[in-house]
Structures are given as C-alpha cells and as structure tokens.
Amino acid sequence: MRKPIAVILGLAVAAAGLAPATAEDKKKEDPKIIVPYVPTHPKVVAAMLKLAAVKEGETVYDLGCGDGRIVIAAVKDFKAKKGLGIDFNPERLKDCKKSVEEAKLTEEQTKALTFKQGDVLKMTPVDFKDVDVVTLYLLPSVNRELKPHLLKGLKPGARVVSHDFDMGEDWKEDKKEEVEADRTHTIYLWTIKGEKGK
Numbered sequence: 001m002r003k004p005i006a007v008i009l010g011l012a013v014a015a016a017g018l019a020p021a022t023a024e025d026k027k028k029e030d031p032k033i034i035v036p037y038v039p040t041h042p043k044v045v046a047a048m049l050k051l052a053a054v055k056e057g058e059t060v061y062d063l064g065c066g067d068g069r070i071v072i073a074a075v076k077d078f079k080a081k082k083g084l085g086i087d088f089n090p091e092r093l094k095d096c097k098k099s100v101e102e103a104k105l106t107e108e109q110t111k112a113l114t115f116k117q118g119d120v121l122k123m124t125p126v127d128f129k130d131v132d133v134v135t136l137y138l139l140p141s142v143n144r145e146l147k148p149h150l151l152k153g154l155k156p157g158a159r160v161v162s163h164d165f166d167m168g169e170d171w172k173e174d175k176k177e178e179v180e181a182d183r184t185h186t187i188y189l190w191t192i193k194g195e196k197g198k
Contacts, residue, residue: 035064035138035139035142037066037089037092038066038137039066039067039069040066040069040070040137040163041179041181041182041185042069042181043179043180043181044163044179044181044185044187045069045070045073046073046077047177047179047185047187048070048135048161048163048187049070049073049074049077049078049133049135049161051161051175051177051187051189052133052135052159052161052189053159054074054078054080054132054133055078055079055132056078056079056080056081057079057080057081058080058081058132058133059080059081059082059083059084059130059131059132059133060074060075060078060080060082060083060084060131060132060133060134060135061083061084061085061086061128061131061133061134061135062074062083062084062085062086062134062135062136063086063120063123063134063135063136063138063146064086064087064088064120064136064137064138064142065085065086065087065092065096065115066085066087066092066095066137067092067095067096067098067099068085068092068095068096068099068100068113068115069099070085070135071083071084071085071113071135072099072100072103072105072113074133075105075109075112075113076103076105076109080112080133081112082112082113082114083112083113083114084113084114084115084116085113085114085115085116086115086116086117086118086120086123087115087117087118088117088118088119088120089117090117093115093116093117096115097115100113120138120142120146121142121145121146123146123149124149124153125148125149125152125153126153127149127153128149128150128153128154128158129153129154129155130155131153131154131158132157132158132159133158133159133160133161134150134154134158134159134160134161135160135161135162135163136160136161136162136163136165137162137163137164137165138162138165139165140165140166140168143162143165143166143167143168144167144168147167147168147171150192151171151192154192155192156192156193156194157191157192158191158192159189159190159191159192160189160190160191160192161187161188161189161190162187162188163185163186163187164185164186164187165188166188167188167190171190173188173189173190174189174190174191175188175189176188176189177189
C-alpha cells in the first residue's frame with residue numbers, strides 16, 4: 001500500500017533527527033554567520049543546475065537550502081539520485097516539506113530527498129566525499145570559509161555552483177553566466193580538477 005507523500009517526508013524528517021529544538025538549544029546552535037533567506041528565482045534554479053550539468057544518478061547538496069527548491073528541481077527535473085538540503089533555520093525545513101508536497105513528486109523522488117537542520121560552516125571535508133554537485137546562495141564570507149572543505153572533500157569532477165557570489169580571487173571560477181529573471185543574476189561554476197582541486 002502506498003503511503004501519502006506527506007507521511008513519507010515526515011518519516012524522513014524524523015529519521016534525520018529533526019526534533020523541534022528548544023529556545024536554549026537554538027541559541028547554542030545558531031551559526032556564527034546568519035545568511036538571510038532570499039528564495040532563488042525558478043529561472044536561476046534551472047540555470048544553476050544546467051550550468052552544473054547535473055546528470056541522472058548524481059548526488060546534489062544545497063547548502064542553505066531555504067525552501068528546498070534547488071534539490072527538488074535536481075531530483076524532479078534533472079533525475080538526480082539524491083538531493084540533500086541543509087539550513088540552520090527550522091522554519092525553512094517546514095517550507096521544504098511544503099515545497100515537496102506542492103511539487104507533485106513520485107514516491108521514489110520523495111524518498112530521494114533529505115532536509116536537515118544544521119550549520120554549513122560545521123561541515124567537514126568528509127561530508128562531501130560522495131557528492132557530485134554542491135549549490136550555494138550564501139554570502140562571500142561563507143563561501144570563503146567553505147572553500148577549503150569543498151576543495152579537500154569533493155572528488156575530481158565534482159562541481160560547485162554559486163548564485164551571485166564567487167569564491168575569492170584565489171579560486172577563479174571555470175564559468176560565469178548571467179541570468180535574466182526578476183533582475184540580472186550571476187552564477188558561477190567551479191569543477192574540482194584533482195586531489196587539491198587546483
């Protein structure tokens with residue numbers, strides 16, 4: 001018997017240990033840099049995933065996932081095998097659940113998605129070892145802090161795509177595109193080229 005998609009997502013969230021945090025827990029867990037939530041325009045989402053050349057069977061992580069739209073699109077439209085979204089704000093996880101319900105995904109697609117509460121700056125290189133594509137819409141300072149973990153943890157051929165912000169002068173993007181939507185957006189692509197990514 002097929003379970004309703006909302007039930008499946010609820011089980012996935014519970015399995016990920018996303019129990020409601022107390023106010024005291026939340027204070028302890030707040031990241032040192034809080035990135036404001038600004039949803040990525042759907043045209044930009046599609047352009048980011050296209051620039052990253054997401055392929056069937058790949059794993060996509062979105063750091064600071066907001067309402068989950070990027071990894072949902074990766075799984076639904078680009079046939080990614082797995083999509084993981086991470087956000088420090090538990091309210092965004094509620095938005096992710098709603099987005100999944102509204103996306104009319106198959107049961108298999110829903111099972112391919114995971115959303116977790118967490119601070120992306122506490123991720124380590126090991127967290128990225130099986131990831132094919134990482135998407136970002138954070139801040140320049142956060143990108144720079146993540147850079148060494150991405151370079152060390154991602155395998156050769158993995159791609160990083162960032163909306164509006166680069167990685168600094170010492171890691172030049174491989175491609176840069178402008179996307180016209182509600183305004184002109186810039187997206188950047190880096191491909192990991194070797195053990196040290198350089």
